[in-house]
Amino acid sequence: MKSLSLALRGPVAFRDYLELTKPRVVALLLLTALVGMVLASPGWPPLAVVVHGLGGIGLVSASAAAINHVLDRRIDLKMARTYMRPVARGRVSTAGALAFAALLGSLGLAQLLLWVNLLTALLTLAAMLGYAVVYTLFLKRATPQNIVIGGLAGAAPPLLGWTAVTGSLHGDAWLLVMIIFTWTPPHFWALAIARRDDYAKAGIPMLPVTHGIAFTKTCVLLYSLLLLAVSVLPFLTGLSGLLYLFGALGLCGWFIWHAARLKFGKDPGQAMTTFKVSIWQLMLLFMVLLIDHGVAG
Numbered sequence: 001m002k003s004l005s006l007a008l009r010g011p012v013a014f015r016d017y018l019e020l021t022k023p024r025v026v027a028l029l030l031l032t033a034l035v036g037m038v039l040a041s042p043g044w045p046p047l048a049v050v051v052h053g054l055g056g057i058g059l060v061s062a063s064a065a066a067i068n069h070v071l072d073r074r075i076d077l078k079m080a081r082t083y084m085r086p087v088a089r090g091r092v093s094t095a096g097a098l099a100f101a102a103l104l105g106s107l108g109l110a111q112l113l114l115w116v117n118l119l120t121a122l123l124t125l126a127a128m129l130g131y132a133v134v135y136t137l138f139l140k141r142a143t144p145q146n147i148v149i150g151g152l153a154g155a156a157p158p159l160l161g162w163t164a165v166t167g168s169l170h171g172d173a174w175l176l177v178m179i180i181f182t183w184t185p186p187h188f189w190a191l192a193i194a195r196r197d198d199y200a201k202a203g204i205p206m207l208p209v210t211h212g213i214a215f216t217k218t219c220v221l222l223y224s225l226l227l228l229a230v231s232v233l234p235f236l237t238g239l240s241g242l243l244y245l246f247g248a249l250g251l252c253g254w255f256i257w258h259a260a261r262l263k264f265g266k267d268p269g270q271a272m273t274t275f276k277v278s279i280w281q282l283m284l285l286f287m288v289l290l291i292d293h294g295v296a297g
Contacts, residue, residue: 016086017100020069021062028283029157033057035286036161036176038293045165052115053164059108060124066101067132070094079198120163127156144210151184172239182230186223187278189216193271217263224259228252240292247288255281
């Protein structure tokens with residue numbers, strides 16, 4: 001911990017440690033966890049559960065992100081998108097990053113154990129290990145289906161939010177997980193198309209590297225269509241109402257439109273555009289779920 005306390009001195013070091021947590025990614029995860037909490041309750045869930053649940057899930061997610069920086073430090077140096085990351089460039093030491101990750105993870109799990117419930121703590125720990133170890137250390141380097149298999153860990157937050165409120169698993173929570181699980185491959189494959197040469201140089205078997213860009217574009221389009229089918233399930237099961245249905249149709253249609261442009265168009269920048277659209281699509285989809293629940297309530 002000494003290396004962590006020394007490295008945290010000064011605003012630049014603080015910014016580097018903050019970058020380890022991937023705050024934008026964690027913010028999106030917490031939004032989906034909040035939706036899980038709200039949909040698990042007939043009204044607004046208890047404030048203490050929301051604060052401690054999101055706090056614990058956020059800290060553990062940030063811990064997983066920091067571990068990812070450490071495990072991917074050599075790969076990051078080979079890629080234009082990531083070569084300036086703090087651990088890769090040596091601005092944060094490996095020991096300091098691991099100590100930081102251990103601190104965040106311990107605090108997050110303790111918060112979940114003490115003020116939420118055991119089930120949520122265990123599932124959060126499993127999701128962290130699934131992302132930081134199973135996906136980053138093994139799947140990412142082993143198979144072009146890495147993001148399909150490993151996407152379950154990143155899709156867990158709505159389930160964690162649900163169990164934080166109820167202390168039990170429920171089929172409706174798994175519907176929310178299925179949405180993110182289906183969204184993850186086309187989201188990352190669009191980025192992988194844009195950064196195909198980087199992944200090839202780093203030796204990462206992403207789908208555009210192993211199967212070609214044309215095949216990957218087809219997969220992005222097919223998965224965007226599958227996402228539409230999965231996204232209407234909350235309405236069909238009675239978890240959400242008409243407001244969500246129309247929102248889901250519009251937002252999924254937006255994603256499909258960009259996936260189709262990626263597949264059939266000639267714009268070299270469309271892959272990155274589709275990647276960015278996918279982020280907004282998921283964020284807005286879960287916001288519509290929140291609004292729909294509030295209107296119904």
